[in-house]
Amino acid sequence: MNNNNMVVMATAAERVFHWMFAISCLLLTLTGFAFLFKNASIAGVFGGFESMKSIHNWLGIVFIISLLMSSAKWLKHPLRFDADDIRWMAVAGGYLSHKVKVPPMGKLNTGQKISYVGVLLSGILLTASGFVLWFFPELKTWFLLSFIAHNLSFLFICIFIPMHIYLGTIGNPGTFQIMTSGRISYKRAKNHYPKWVAEMETGKKVLS
Amino acid sequence: MANRKAILISPELCTGCRACQVACKAWNQLPAEKTKFSGNFASPADLSSNTLNKVRFVEAPSEDKPLRWLFVSQRCMHCEDAGCMKICPVPGAIYRTKDGAVATDPDKCIGCKLCSAACPFDVPRYGKDGKLSKCTMCADRTENSMPPACTKTCPTGALTFGDSKELIAKAKRAGYTKVYGENDLGGLGAMYAFKDAPLLYGMKENPKVPEMVVFWHKYLKPLSLISIGGVAAATLLHYAFVGPHKDKEGDDE
Ligand code: SF4
Ligand code: SF4
Ligand code: SF4
Numbered sequence: 001m002n003n004n005n006m007v008v009m010a011t012a013a014e015r016v017f018h019w020m021f022a023i024s025c026l027l028l029t030l031t032g033f034a035f036l037f038k039n040a041s042i043a044g045v046f047g048g049f050e051s052m053k054s055i056h057n058w059l060g061i062v063f064i065i066s067l068l069m070s071s072a073k074w075l076k077h078p079l080r081f082d083a084d085d086i087r088w089m090a091v092a093g094g095y096l097s098h099k100v101k102v103p104p105m106g107k108l109n110t111g112q113k114i115s116y117v118g119v120l121l122s123g124i125l126l127t128a129s130g131f132v133l134w135f136f137p138e139l140k141t142w143f144l145l146s147f148i149a150h151n152l153s154f155l156f157i158c159i160f161i162p163m164h165i166y167l168g169t170i171g172n173p174g175t176f177q178i179m180t181s182g183r184i185s186y187k188r189a190k191n192h193y194p195k196w197v198a199e200m201e202t203g204k205k206v207l208s
Numbered sequence: 209m210a211n212r213k214a215i216l217i218s219p220e221l222c223t224g225c226r227a228c229q230v231a232c233k234a235w236n237q238l239p240a241e242k243t244k245f246s247g248n249f250a251s252p253a254d255l256s257s258n259t260l261n262k263v264r265f266v267e268a269p270s271e272d273k274p275l276r277w278l279f280v281s282q283r284c285m286h287c288e289d290a291g292c293m294k295i296c297p298v299p300g301a302i303y304r305t306k307d308g309a310v311a312t313d314p315d316k317c318i319g320c321k322l323c324s325a326a327c328p329f330d331v332p333r334y335g336k337d338g339k340l341s342k343c344t345m346c347a348d349r350t351e352n353s354m355p356p357a358c359t360k361t362c363p364t365g366a367l368t369f370g371d372s373k374e375l376i377a378k379a380k381r382a383g384y385t386k387v388y389g390e391n392d393l394g395g396l397g398a399m400y401a402f403k404d405a406p407l408l409y410g411m412k413e414n415p416k417v418p419e420m421v422v423f424w425h426k427y428l429k430p431l432s433l434i435s436i437g438g439v440a441a442a443t444l445l446h447y448a449f450v451g452p453h454k455d456k457e458g459d460d461e
Contacts, residue, residue, distance in 0.1 A: 029436075035297035036429055049298045050318045095446070098454055137321035144325040147295075148420050151428045158435035166443035172453045 003187040007197075009107070010182040014073055018179055020066035024059045029161060031056045032154060057134050064127040071120055077106065078113035084195075085110040106195040111167075115160055122153035129153070212288070212308025213350065214372035214389075215359055216379060217281050218401045219409060222366035224249070224263055224279035228358035232261050232283075235346060235357035257333045257341035260284075261358055264410050280409045281358070281367060284331045284343040285389065286310045286397025291326030291417040294425050302340070308372070309345035309397055328393070328415040345397060375399065393417065 010018070031052050034042035046052035084103040088110040094102040095111075108116065129146035137143050169176050178184060189197050233240065238258040243251045249265040261283035270276040286309050293310060296302045301316040302323065319338030324330075335341045346356035354360070359369040368375065372395065379387045379401040388406050389396030392415050400406070406413055 033433070036432065038297060038299040040299055049301075049316070053318045053320060094453070096450060098451070133320070133322075137324060140325060143321075144418060144420055147322065147325065148424060148428070151424055151432065155428070155432055155435055158432050159439050162436060162440035162443055166447070170447060170452055171443065 003185065005186045006183040007186050007189050008182055009178045009184055009189070009193075011073075012182065014070065015179055015182055017066045017070040017073075020062060021070060024062040024066065025157065026161070028056060028059050028063055029154075029157060031059070036151075057130070060127060060130050060134075064123065067120065067123045074108075074116065075120070077108045078116040080106070081110075081113070085113070104194040105192070106199065107193055115164070118156050119160055122156040125149055125153040126157070212372045212395065212397060213345075213370065214286070214308075214375055214397045214399055215283075215345070215356065216368045216370075216375040216387075216399050216401060218366050218368075218379070219278050219280050220366075220401070220403060221364045222263070222279035222281060223364055224265060224277075225363065226251075226263050227361045227363060228261055228281050228367060229259070229263065231357040231361035232343070233258075235349070236260065255282075255331065255333055255342075257335035260341070260343040266408070266410055268404075268408055278409055279366075280400075280411075282410075283358070283398060284310060284345075285329050285393075285415075286343075286345055287328070287417075288394030288396070289417060290393075291328060291421050292323035292332060294417065295322045295326040295421055297322065305345070305347045305350065307345070307347075307350050309347055309350065311344040311347040312340050312342060314339045314341070326418060326421045328412070328417060372397070372399070 030042060031046060033039065034046075034052060035049075035056070040049075043049045043052050046055050084105065087103040088105065091100040091102060093109055093111050094100050129149040132139065132142055132146035133150060167175075168179070174184070174188060184192075186197075232238070238260070241252045241256065241258055243253065245251075246253060250262060252259050252262060255262060261281060264278075264280040264282055266278040266280065268276040268278055288308070290302070290310050293302045293304070297320060298316050298318055300313055301318070302310060302312055305311050314335075314337075317339040319334065319340075321332070321334060321338075323340055324332040324334075331342050332340055333342060346354075346358075349356060355369040359367040362368075368378075376387050376390050376399070379399075382401070384401040384403070386402070387399050388402050388411060389399035400409065400411065402409055402411075
């Protein structure tokens with residue numbers, strides 16, 4: 001393949017689910033903070049607290065559907081872990097110093113794999129607890145436990161959002177287009193995702 | 209609150225006439241409820257969105273008499289440290305009046321029912337519209353210098369309304385060594401002059417806001433803001449001091 005040929009890294013469906021998830025997640029976070037801190041100005045944007053509650057609840061449905069749909073496509077990547085992942089963690093993925101040698105990665109690097117599983121687990125916990133908060137207030141103890149679980153799993157999202165936005169944009173020039181056009185140059189793919197490219201070319205799984 | 213108002217309830221003076229229940233319904237324009245006899249004289253058996261106060265009937269053992277019949281008028285306790293106010297996500301849906309009462313604004317309530325999970329006394333009830341309905345210490349009367357309807361009606365002096373401190377002093381002069389609510393939850397707006405252990409009257413000893421609510425309020429809530437802000441700041445520092453991931457040579461030729 002020519003170095004300047006483009007390869008597809010994210011299909012249209014993958015990109016649609018990604019943005020559905022991203023937008024619902026950001027709006028849920030914003031409205032969630034408005035509830036946490038009783039912020040009337042944010043609530044005003046959503047038509048007051050009462051309608052913000054409905055919006056928050058229904059966005060939760062968009063959130064979990066898009067999360068599960070994208071997981072159906074992506075989950076196979078984070079679930080593969082090998083010796084390169086251990087090495088990646090040892091050098092912090094090269095994010096703390098540009099001098100270290102970063103081991104070759106597949107479609108997702110180790111950090112992405114870990115945070116993906118984290119988002120999936122906290123997303124499921126957020127949805128399950130949100131469901132109890134929405135429909136089962138009379139289950140006293142479970143209701144309160146769900147309230148705590150909702151807030152605890154939200155902490156992970158609070159850490160993930162700024163990190164993901166940064167690493168997906170200015171922190172890694174050239175990656176953002178994967179979620180817009182879905183394509184990158186063959187050369188870039190070979191440089192950044194060597195194991196993924198090799199795997200596609202040989203049609204075999206590459207272990208380390 | 210330095211000098212809050214309160215209702216002092218003295219079960220020893222209560223005859224169980226339930227005039228307080230009638231007065232509350234009359235003033236707040238709440239309908240009567242269909243009730244059933246279930247072996248206890250409390251009627252209705254429980255608080256509801258239409259029954260903001262009720263008299264609890266307790267049959268307690270006695271040494272010299274066949275039994276002691278205790279009448280305990282109950283309603284929202286108007287906690288100084290109010291779990292319901294802590295957890296409510298809407299500003300002003302539950303608010304403190306200048307008399308120190310915990311009042312509600314149904315127009316603002318969004319019916320999330322979180323307040324029911326945070327109340328140590330199982331007070332919040334919700335109407336058909338899903339909104340919180342509870343005793344407001346007759347905020348609409350006290351604002352106009354009138355005592356709450358139930359206290360105004362009480363014919364025996366079992367319910368009295370006034371400055372919290374004065375009520376406590378009065379109860380102590382009458383021989384009660386402890387007043388339930390004097391120090392609980394930072395001071396309650398509904399206090400009891402009990403002759404025996406509170407448990408006998410159906411009130412819990414040392415009421416507390418559920419620990420999970422306190423944990424959430426003190427730690428979880430601020431931590432979410434610190435997390436998102438802290439990580440955002442860290443990414444900017446990373447960009448400035450470590451710099452973005454360098455493109456490998458020839459990536460985008
Ligand atoms: S008794 Fe319950 S509803 Fe009343 S002020 Fe205390 S926490 Fe709120
Ligand atoms: S049900 Fe109403 S009063 Fe209770 S916490 Fe929710 S918004 Fe506040
Ligand atoms: S203070 Fe008013 S609202 Fe509360 S129980 Fe008495 S009459 Fe009812």
